[in-house]
Amino acid sequence: xxxxxxxxxxxxxxxxxxxxxxxxxxxxxxxxxxxxxxxxxxxxxxxxxxxxxxxxxxxxxxxxxxxxxxxxxxxxxxxxxxxxxxxxxxxxxxxxxxxxxxxxxxxxxxxxxxxxxxxxxxxxxxxxxxxxxxxxxxxxxxxxxxxxxxxxxxxxxxxxxxxxxxxxxxxxxxxxxxxxxxxxxxxxxxxxxxxxxxxxxxxxxxxxxxxxxxxxxxxxxxxxxxxxxxxxxxxxxxxxxxxxxxxxxxxxxxxxxxxxxxxxxxxxxxxxxxxxxxxxxxxxxxxxxxxxxxxxxxxxxxxxxxxxxxxxxxxxxxxxxxxxxxxxxxxxxxxxxxxxxxxxxxxxxxxxxxxxxxxxxxxxxxxxxxxxxxxxxxxxxxxxxxxxxxxxxxxxxxxxxx
Amino acid sequence: xxxxxxxxxxxxxxxxxxxxxxxxxxxxxxxxxxxxxxxxxxxxxxxxxxxxxxxxxxxxxxxxxxxxxxxxxxxxxxxxxxxxxxxxxxxxxxxxxxxxxxxxxxxxxxxxxxxxxxxxxxxxxxxxxxxxxxxxxxxxxxxxxxxxxxxxxxxxxxxxxxxxxxxxxxxxxxxxxxxxxxxxxxxxxxxxxxxxxxxxxxxxxxxxxxxxxxxxxxxxxxxxxxxxxxxxxxxxxxxxxxxxxxxxxxxxxxxxxxxxxxxxxxxxxxxxxxxxxxxxxxxxxxxxxxxxxxxxxxxxxxxxxxxxxxxxxxxxxxxxxxxxxxxxxxxxxxxxxxxxxxxxxxxxxxxxxxxxxxxxxxxxxxxxxxxxxxxxxxxxxxxxxxxxxxxxxxxxxxxxxx
Numbered sequence: 001x002x003x004x005x006x007x008x009x010x011x012x013x014x015x016x017x018x019x020x021x022x023x024x025x026x027x028x029x030x031x032x033x034x035x036x037x038x039x040x041x042x043x044x045x046x047x048x049x050x051x052x053x054x055x056x057x058x059x060x061x062x063x064x065x066x067x068x069x070x071x072x073x074x075x076x077x078x079x080x081x082x083x084x085x086x087x088x089x090x091x092x093x094x095x096x097x098x099x100x101x102x103x104x105x106x107x108x109x110x111x112x113x114x115x116x117x118x119x120x121x122x123x124x125x126x127x128x129x130x131x132x133x134x135x136x137x138x139x140x141x142x143x144x145x146x147x148x149x150x151x152x153x154x155x156x157x158x159x160x161x162x163x164x165x166x167x168x169x170x171x172x173x174x175x176x177x178x179x180x181x182x183x184x185x186x187x188x189x190x191x192x193x194x195x196x197x198x199x200x201x202x203x204x205x206x207x208x209x210x211x212x213x214x215x216x217x218x219x220x221x222x223x224x225x226x227x228x229x230x231x232x233x234x235x236x237x238x239x240x241x242x243x244x245x246x247x248x249x250x251x252x253x254x255x256x257x258x259x260x261x262x263x264x265x266x267x268x269x270x271x272x273x274x275x276x277x278x279x280x281x282x283x284x285x286x287x288x289x290x291x292x293x294x295x296x297x298x299x300x301x302x303x304x305x306x307x308x309x310x311x312x313x314x315x316x317x318x319x320x321x322x323x324x325x326x327x328x329x330x331x332x333x334x335x336x337x338x339x340x341x342x343x344x345x346x347x348x349x350x351x352x353x354x355x356x357x358x359x360x361x362x363x364x365x366x367x368x369x370x371x372x373x374x375x376x377x378x379x380x381x382x383x384x385x386x387x388x389x390x391x392x393x394x395x396x397x398x399x400x401x402x
Numbered sequence: 403x404x405x406x407x408x409x410x411x412x413x414x415x416x417x418x419x420x421x422x423x424x425x426x427x428x429x430x431x432x433x434x435x436x437x438x439x440x441x442x443x444x445x446x447x448x449x450x451x452x453x454x455x456x457x458x459x460x461x462x463x464x465x466x467x468x469x470x471x472x473x474x475x476x477x478x479x480x481x482x483x484x485x486x487x488x489x490x491x492x493x494x495x496x497x498x499x500x501x502x503x504x505x506x507x508x509x510x511x512x513x514x515x516x517x518x519x520x521x522x523x524x525x526x527x528x529x530x531x532x533x534x535x536x537x538x539x540x541x542x543x544x545x546x547x548x549x550x551x552x553x554x555x556x557x558x559x560x561x562x563x564x565x566x567x568x569x570x571x572x573x574x575x576x577x578x579x580x581x582x583x584x585x586x587x588x589x590x591x592x593x594x595x596x597x598x599x600x601x602x603x604x605x606x607x608x609x610x611x612x613x614x615x616x617x618x619x620x621x622x623x624x625x626x627x628x629x630x631x632x633x634x635x636x637x638x639x640x641x642x643x644x645x646x647x648x649x650x651x652x653x654x655x656x657x658x659x660x661x662x663x664x665x666x667x668x669x670x671x672x673x674x675x676x677x678x679x680x681x682x683x684x685x686x687x688x689x690x691x692x693x694x695x696x697x698x699x700x701x702x703x704x705x706x707x708x709x710x711x712x713x714x715x716x717x718x719x720x721x722x723x724x725x726x727x728x729x730x731x732x733x734x735x736x737x738x739x740x741x742x743x744x745x746x747x748x749x750x751x752x753x754x755x756x757x758x759x760x761x762x763x764x765x766x767x768x769x770x771x772x773x774x775x776x777x778x779x780x781x782x783x784x785x786x787x788x789x790x791x792x793x794x795x796x797x798x799x800x801x802x803x804x
Contacts, residue, residue, distance in 0.1 A: 117524065125515075125516065167558060168558070199597075206733055
């Protein structure tokens with residue numbers, strides 16, 4: 001298949017591009033390299049020393065003989081070039097990772113809130129319009145998040161996208177209706193993924209586009225079979241307060257002897273997936289498109305769920321790291337349940353990588369290997385969710401700790 | 403109260419600005435004059451000869467002694483200036499009409515689809531961020547549309563924004579939940595209003611903004627008490643295939659002896675409201691804000707519902723105009739029910755203007771007075787909802803009529 005990977009230079013995009021190329025697909029990465037720019041702007045760097053995209057691609061060709069193409073293009077701001085690319089390429093599938101993907105970054109301040117909405121919504125919509133106009137048979141596979149639903153679970157599983165509800169009609173009779181599972185996003189980033197759902201619903205209905213939306217859990221780990229082949233292929237690894245995801249942050253903290261920083265009580269339950277399952281899920285999703293005219297196919301891309309404190313204990317038990325409770329910069333429920341259905345991926349053949357796997361040790365070892373690159377000042381969260389949290393945590397930290 | 407009217411030069415915005423000024427409020431119009439630009443670009447003009455905004459404002463001052471301020475500003479593209487305006491003004495309320503508001507225009511082609519999403523979402527989000535940062539006590543009153551829900555009514559009334567649903571939990575027990583009434587917008591324009599709902603939900607929840615979202619029916623009529631005071635204050639009147647709303651189009655057709663063009667069977671049921679009720683509803687909504695921390699207040703701003711064919715018959719009976727069925731460029735159900743609750747506005751004192759009122763004659767008379775300004779070529783719809791409709795209607799019209 002001819003596949004365009006939008007955002008193919010990023011944390012999920014790069015290993016996905018390699019995995020799809022390895023599987024024999026003709027892969028083109030489309031990226032504006034914005035993630036590297038944000039690193040530069042915030043003074044961050046990946047824990048792992050990633051090479052330039054051109055070098056990565058050249059190394060892949062050298063090692064495997066396979067060519068990955070690259071288009072430097074901003075889909076939110078260069079719609080005409082995007083149209084030309086889609087019209088000329090008419091890809092079988094496009095995998096869409098090209099959105100700003102960090103919740104804390106999206107809550108950092110007015111500029112980041114606006115950038116996240118403008119970039120994610122205009123980019124995704126530009127792509128939908130390009131497909132509608134120039135390649136309506138292309139299958140769009142989009143990376144969404146479990147976080148669109150918020151975290152206020154109360155005893156029922158989160159199904160795969162849709163919910164049957166009973167409502168009472170004007171004659172007092174019960175009626176059943178299938179609706180999109182209602183979203184209640186907890187950050188501007190999550191909100192954009194919730195808006196995306198409505199964009200997809202519309203274009204699937206009005207233009208019969210073939211769309212799969214993957215609601216992914218929190219990714220951990222960094223290496224896949226393909227990125228391990230050569231140091232020049234290494235994947236990025238974020239541990240900082242803006243882009244680092246919770247388990248990867250814990251693993252780096254453990255590796256350098258820093259206490260594991262748990263926000264609040266750690267009673268928040270979240271869903272997790274290893275990066276090597278991410279790339280496998282994308283491949284499975286690409287191979288299983290909906291037909292034109294069908295509703296959006298929504299899959300939960302998760303391996304398991306766990307509370308943050310249990311996650312910290314898991315890491316602490318293996319490494320001896322201490323656990324430190326720090327004030328939570330997020331406006332969220334202190335504790336919640338979360339049960340997620342991932343039956344479609346299981347049925348498609350996914351054998352989930354669980355948290356007690358040997359890969360946990362591998363990630364700790366990788367963190368130790370690059371521990372000289374850790375900047376301790378980058379670990380604490382800097383983005384507060386609202387004025388109240390801002391005051392509590394950053395302006396009057398004594399009160400917050402009490 | 404100090405009130406900013408965003409989009410205050412438009413069809414609903416201008417009479418609202420006058421009405422609020424008349425009621426004693428300190429009104430500032432914020433507008434980028436984009437509606438006039440679109441007229442120029444499409445070669446359209448308002449049936450009524452509207453004056454420049456500066457002349458309108460000067461006439462209002464001359465007649466009433468009241469000053470309306472004007473800021474020429476694009477809220478989607480000039481966020482820093484918007485921030486300064488909000489920070490300096492700290493208005494008690496902002497009324498937000500500053501979105502591209504025509505469904506057919508939003509479906510005209512790729513550029514118009516993108517413009518509608520970029521303009522409406524970035525503009526609304528920029529405003530929410532400005533309020534969060536600089537004036538969190540301001541009450542935001544936004545004009546939404548009944549159309550967010552789609553039109554596939556099946557025996558139950560559309561409530562005011564929220565729906566109680568029953569779901570079955572993991573233990574087989576029923577649970578009740580209040581959710582945003584699920585949306586299923588039928589055009590890119592309607593989709594943007596559906597996205598707006600999620601923006602509002604987030605900012606009400608995360609930052610305790612005070613937000614009222616008005617789901618308005620199709621507006622008819624053009625003059626209010628205030629716009630009638632002087633020819634220089636006259637409101638715009640759109641009858642063309644892009645911006646003309648259905649009843650106003652029928653009234654112009656009747657005035658010039660053109661058959662009433664009904665799309666399809668006319669079995670579509672829609673909600674209607676007269677422009678003079680619009681301005682009254684806005685005033686009522688401004689005066690009845692939610693408190694900080696409350697959920698978004700969602701009101702249905704409609705007077706009554708009717709099928710399009712009944713509407714055509716009403717006009718035909720009064721004027722003798724013929725009825726012509728033309729192919730429907732929209733992808734929508736040929737027929738639907740629609741029952742809408744407008745209990746909040748009734749409770750707040752709205753006395754709805756119904757379609758059998760004398761105002762219907764007034765609008766026909768106004769249309770006749772300006773009938774020399776009618777461009778017949780502008781009446782037919784030009785925007786098809788998707789490829790299928792495009793082919794049926796514009797590329798092979800014989801087949802569509804058959």
